[in-house]
Amino acid sequence: MAAVQGGLVDAVEKKDIKTEPSEDSGGNNNANDGRLLSPPPGSSASAPGGNKPPAGAPEDQQTLLAVLQFLRKNNLAESVEILRREAGLPEDALDLKAGDSAGAGSGGAGGTVDLEGEDASSLLSRVTVSSSAAAQAPTKVTPSEDQPDVNVVLSAYSQQGDPALYGVYYSGLKRFIESVLDCHRAELSQVFYPLFVHMYLELVYNNHENEAKVFFEKFSGDQECYYEDDLRVLSSLTKKEHMRGNETLLDFRTSKFVLRISRDSYQLLKRHLQERQNNQIWNIIQEHLYIDIFDGMPRSKSQIDAMSGSLAGEAKREANKAKVYYGLLKEPEIELPLDDEDEEAENEEGKPKKKKPKKDSMGSKSKKQDPNAPSQTRIPLPELKDSDKLDKIMYMKEATKRIRLGPDNLPSICFYSFLNAYQGLTAVDFTDDSSLIAGGFADSTVRVWSVTPKKLRKVKSAADLNLIDKESDDVLERIMDEKTASESKILYGHSGPVYGISFSPDRNYLLTCSEDGTIRLWSLQTFTCLVGYKGHNYPVWDTQFSPHGYYFISGGHDRVARLWATDHYQPLRMFSGHLADITSTRFHPNSNYVVTGSSDRTIRLWDVLTGNCVRIFTGHKGPIHALAFSPNGKFLASGATDGRVLLWDIGHGLMIGELKGHTDTIYSLKFSRDGEILASGSMDNTVRLWDATKAFDDLETDDFTAATGHIHLQDNSQELLLGTYMSKSTPVIHLHFTRRNLLLAAGAYNP
């Protein structure tokens, strides 16, 4: 869709297109419920926007108005007419809206009229914001600031005091906060960073370059060390002209920085500012900060530090309130042939005589439905094919031979080193049955290896296939071309480094995403590319198949995660809300949710069905490069460039653990098949094993104060660390537990 509209609007710079698709997400998310398998509304290219669904909520109406204005601006009168009729808007709605926003001047819905030159871009970014705001926080946003567009936000900075006084104000506040009681100090210190940023930007915006520099130098050292990256960006920005088009900057404006402060501390701050008549600071707090006030004890410094660090402060408490069905789906009932029977038992259909005896201790695979599980048909899942059933049987057989892991029974680790990769290995994946390994490389190639004696073979050509006796029993063998048997195959097609790679659960397909903005689906039967999914336009950092196949998720530089189905060339869902690149994406084991990690240092959990963001996790201090769900679906582990692994309880939406030990970016995380061990692999050339059972058990005995969302993390990383295994200058970029709980690790040897 983006491409289509981009074609229509020459005036719009390519840069802006990036934000454009999110308007669809707004529409899709709310209107497409339950119709997942139908073609997405945006797919017909002939009339962009012409098939907008009727809008219910006021947010939608504003989105629609924005779209209408956009269309009108580009003289697409017909489309305007159609859309208007579809949406059931009165004819004058548009003019009316535009008119009064012109009157309002600041921050209104229609910045377009008075800002001729900029309106396209401002409109678009406004839409982005409105949809994301709608997704993450339906309440608490006052209408006037609902849709800040770039220039409007910028102009919000124009009201200013004496630039020389900024430093005085800031240090005045600093003195005050240092003088308050200890219990309040930590909480109030949170104000420093956003305040600092906004004051700095205000100075820059008003062309007080030198004052800005002085201000920055004076106070940047006070900021928490985990904001260093952002400060670096900020420091390079010294001119008003730079502010336009700087994404980091826009993030600061368009999203309010969220702080959680106890009521007492807040009152203290408020009183102080009012007494001092410190309007400058008070204005900033009012306009750019969102203070989430809670009743109860102020939090301690460590509690605050655990949760802060993201680009836009902490998550609002409301954001994590939605119910998440984190339970697992019931396994399809397949008759398990007895072990002493022939391995290749053919009759897998039949009555559900006996269920697999599951060893899973944390398991939820009991006969009755898990209360936390979504209904089986919540999202349509593909039917099991015969081959899938066979594979399930194999899986169950393997599972009975699985080693039970624990602190006293650590897994063996087999390391696959890529030699001669010349620093070019960018992504690795194993198939679930550990028979194939695929690597994505910086030279745009994708390579697939067989790690079993079974070689990789292509299907014969069409002409040869005609000659085959299709009735024969071994037709599946016969279609393979023996001549092409080899241990590895190379797939050519991408035109940039391959950053993400994922096998389909049935091992027939391989999914790769690349810097070239495409996601490609490859057949592992013919070893050719089947589809190139276009839509991201910017580098795609990660992609993953759903555990049930058919769907896949992708995320990239354009900050939008997309959900696709293999047979649709348009995305089914777009998840927008992240403020920076989406660096990693994972499916929940029940396929009903996806989780995305981002450079804005937040993790978001999205509901596949509704497209809503149902969880926002903050606490990482760097871009998140690794995510892993526990096999029972209850917990999430995440790893970031800061070298820490954080553990999250999805149901409660809380951080429940922090694993310190790595010294560099964590690129891979994996739970053992029974969820007892968490393995983490990092750029620091180590694989570490953590006692997941203990980490989660400690928590379950703990009584949450879920209402306040406060966490008390004890630093028990050392107790949970079961082992550290150093590789020889080989960063660990992928980890995988085989069905029998052997840990496989992969990385490129960099001498």
Next chain:
Amino acid sequence: MAEERRPKQCTVVLPTESMKAMAESIGVGQLQEESCVALSEEVSYRIKEIAQDALKFMHHGKRRKLTTNDIDNALKLKNVEPLYGFQSQEFIPFRFASGGGRELHFYEEKEVDLSDIINTPLPRVPLDVSLKAHWLSIEGVQPSIPENPPPAPKEQQKVESTEPLKVVKPGQEEDGTVQGKGQGATAADGKGKEKGLIRLKPRSTHELSVEQQLYYKEITEACVGSCEAKRAEALQSIATDPGLYQMLPRFSTFISEGVRVNVVQNNLALLIYLMRMVKALMDNPTLYLEKYLHELIPAVVTCIVSKQLCLRPDVDNHWALRDFAARLMAQSCKTFSTTTNNIQSRITKTFTKSWLDEKTQWTTRYGCIAGLAELGADVIKTLILPRLTVEGARIKAVMEGPVVSNIDKIGADHVQSLLLKHCASVIAKIRPQPDNVEQYRIDYGYLGPMLCSHVMKARTQAALQAQQVNRTTLTITQPRPTLTVSQSGLSGSAGPRTPSIIKVPSSLTLMSPRPGTPSQPSPPATKYIVMATSAGPASTQQVITLSSSQSASPVTSTVPSATSTLQPLVKLESGSGPGLTGSRPMQKYIVVSLPSSASSSLENKSSVLPTSISSTPIEAGMKLDRSESPGASTQSPH
């Protein structure tokens, strides 16, 4: 810490002169100063922006190094056309120019003659990506195989030996016990449960696992046994195996006891074998020997200065053993001498004392001189040269005087050639030309005339090499005659432990099928293809190809830069079936170097070396040493 950097970040801006220069280069003269300032600020900002985006690509590329491709991708992200094809052979490709009061850095773009490019032979096809599996851990215990890093890094061993009480830090202990306990410990006690307890001397347990005991037995038997092939294998295992540190005390006792016994019995062969073990231990980059020097050094010194090392002193070449041991001594002085242990000065004192003693035998005298001479030019200059006259007189007395005994005569002869060999090069350096025979006789007495001719020879040789060096544009590496001679016998790693050698990942690529290690998952390997990638030129091939030019002098430090121009080599190692002994497949190393622009220099160099090697008189004597080193690429140790 960050505080210090941040203000700087704020102010880093490109100089306005650069703006002016760039403007001029595209034909805009007379740019206003203000415009320059504005431009430079803008450009600096954009560059920073791009650098930040490029970092993103580096992170996703799972690298630690930013590459030009990352910059290209970042530019693409901004819709700017990337700088296609920017690549440089050099680390910093910019040139500096100044003039007219301006300083300028520019990128030199040379004109390229297409025919040159067409006519150059095709570069070697890079090796294809391949996959290799090994066990990183077996049920929680990391096997010590060459693919894994050494269980206890050298640093840790050092900390342990120097400050045993400070070792117990929670993190370290966790690491150490889990990965380092090795086969002896079960997974359960590797957990570090007893963390709370204060352990005065951790890891003082020296119990070896059954496997380790077997290994020890096999290795020691092979080292002193009769089968040369087995010995070569055993020595290589000692030199490369990363998991030996637990056995180190055993080995050092074995050596010191062995020397003690065999000196008494005058068993030359065994002494040589033991010295080779010492050398292998010293070559092992993962071992920290300092703790065991008190056993090793006396053993080595014994082999240098002992009055009698063999049963038939007149026939056996015990001189070679003395030379070899002296070199070991010099090496350990270089590596281990510190201000606290004063090894070098103590050793020097010992040697000098017995040399000065009138009653000292010729054999011991030879050993002392050799030991001193190996310590370097400075020692020769200060200790040996002043005594040349006295020593010359003594030699003269034996050579020209009444025949006392044949043994004395041989001894005097050896001392003479030893002195000539070592002193000539030093004199060549410190003494101005011309070389006058008479003057030499006055200065150095009996040895003067011979010394003179040697010095002249040394000078011409140096000149010759300098020429060759110039021709091949190798700006460094001047293999001085003395150096090449000094290590001709033992190809290879007799050099000091410079970091570039220590880091050699050869232990990874050269898997030694060593007996008695159960943890090794692969069967006795017969064939590997091992290669060094271009990313790390200072890798295996460097040590191997240049082994013969590796020397015990500061020259070594320059060697890596010379070799970095060499293309990576392919080393093919093929098992040649069951060896002669039938016990274990033999290993053969073939070093293949593919043609590259720099290959000619390699050839030149190797053509230099044989000449200097052939000039050594002791080569034959030490021949057995050659097969030991993995770098003896020209000889297959059958």
